[in-house]
Amino acid sequence: MSEQIRIPVAIMRGGTSKAVFLAQRDVPSDADRRARMLLALFGSPDPRQIDGLGGADILTSKCAIIGPPSRPDADIDYTFAQIGIDAPTVSYEMVCGNISSATGVYALQEKLIEAREPVTEVRVHNTNTGTILRLLVQCADGEPRVEGSCEIDGVPGSGAEVALDYSGTSGGATGKLLPTGNPRDSIHVPLLGREIEVSIVDVGTVCVFIHATDLGEMGCELPGEFNARTFEVAEFIRQWAAEHCGLKGIYTPYQILVGPRQNYRAFGGGRMIEATEMDLVARMVGANSLVHKAFPGGGSVCLSIAAQIEGTVAAQARGDHQGPARIRIGHPSGVLSVYGHVTCGVDGEWSVQEVHFVRTARRLMDGFAYVRASVLNQ
Known part of the structure; x- marks a missing residue:
């Protein structure tokens, strides 16, 4: 043998x-x-x-x-x-x-x-x-x-x-676009000694969005530039969000730090990314000092929709929730553009009409x- x-x-x-x-x-x-x-x-x-x-x-x-x-x-x-x-x-x-x-x-x-x-x-x-x-x-x-x-x-x-249409992925992990029913939820973080607000959204890949400034960051950091405590706090928030969504995984919800658009230098090549190129900055972080060197595709789908839902942390970082729109995400390696269209019905429920992006x-x-x-x- x-x-x-x-x-x-x-x-x-x-x-x-x-x-x-x-x-x-x-x-x-x-x-x-x-x-x-x-x-x-x-x-x-x-x-x-x-x-x-x-x-x-x-x-x-x-x-x-x-x-x-x-x-x-x-x-x-x-x-x-x-x-x-x-x-x-x-x-x-x-x-x-x-x-x-x-x-x-x-x-x-x-x-x-x-x-x-x-x-x-x-x-x-x-x-x-x-x-x-x-x-x-x-x-x-x-x-x-x-x-x-x-x-x-x-x-x-x-x-x-290669064009990707993720319009049919809403609620794929939890059954709901907004798993808790709220655009924002409050969570007490013992390491911070206070409450912060987060948003959990499920389309593409379920994510929990966090204001970078609530963790003492700007949102434009590159791998190796984050405070060590950030990863510990982000993992605590992920576990809290997973419990509130009925999830038992080790990676999701993705922890996405967001902030207003700003200038920064790209990872690797060192190109200066101008604030005018984007609508907001975002970084995926995780346990054990994980920082995504670009941005997850499923996470970009989720962020493009979250940024257009009134009241979410992502919409606050963007500064405008009106859509449909092509959301330009400033990530460590540059900018990723994702088109999203989400509507709010007379019952107050948000629903995804369209979301797509391109890759090679x-x-x-x-x-x-x-x-x-x-x-x-x-």
Whole structure:
């Protein structure tokens, strides 16, 4: 018997993230065996993920499992897994908006669906949230296009545009756009010795929005510039929000610090981002000093809607809740623009009419990965 098991894989970039893509047929159906395989494939737990394909960063320790559709209104099923780096965790609690942009490209290249020129619509059933994402993929000569003029802050160069429609993802995690029924809620934070206001919104990926100034920050900080206490307070708020939403995950709701638009220098390249380029600043932070180096796609969807709901922390940071609008989010690597349209009915209930944004995506490599048989068979 071979000591290693060979697994067909592709590595895809979607937006500002990278993920290992697996065909559903190659993934064990047993949950425990599947978790062991994914952890071994990524080299987790290990802070360097040196014995696997993980890149030792939350933006690259991601997996997408693609298979035939399990419902009639979809073309493919997409299951997203966030793989822990220095912890043996495999989380299915959210959808990755950046990686979702690569699912249609992968499906077309794998001939799971037929390419139509010049644009192919791909209906993606995200099994994590039970919602349908709609992608428009540019195609030529029967294949997804790679070259194009679409530019994304945080990704060098340009590429063919992939348009993502997240209009059908409202309440995917909690069943409600505003899980607590309120645009803002008050929470007592012992570490601060006082109450602050937060907003929990569920569309794309459920998020809890926090005024950066309430945590002693400006909202324009880059990775490495936050106070150590900020991460501890943000995780306390996440756990409080999760309890009030009936969630039990370890990553959601995403903790998003927001503030008014302002000048700052971008992460990495050092380009000066001008306040006039954006509507507000936002940073995703988390436990263990986590700072997203760009911005999560699902979180951007949520923020674009939250910024147009009167009374939310996000709308206060923006300074105007009127819509529909293209919300320009100032993040560490630049600016991300997301179009959102949300309306308030006569009953006072808010509902999402439309929300979409664009990314680029391409295949970086494919081949076989090897995991130890002893790990899978233990």
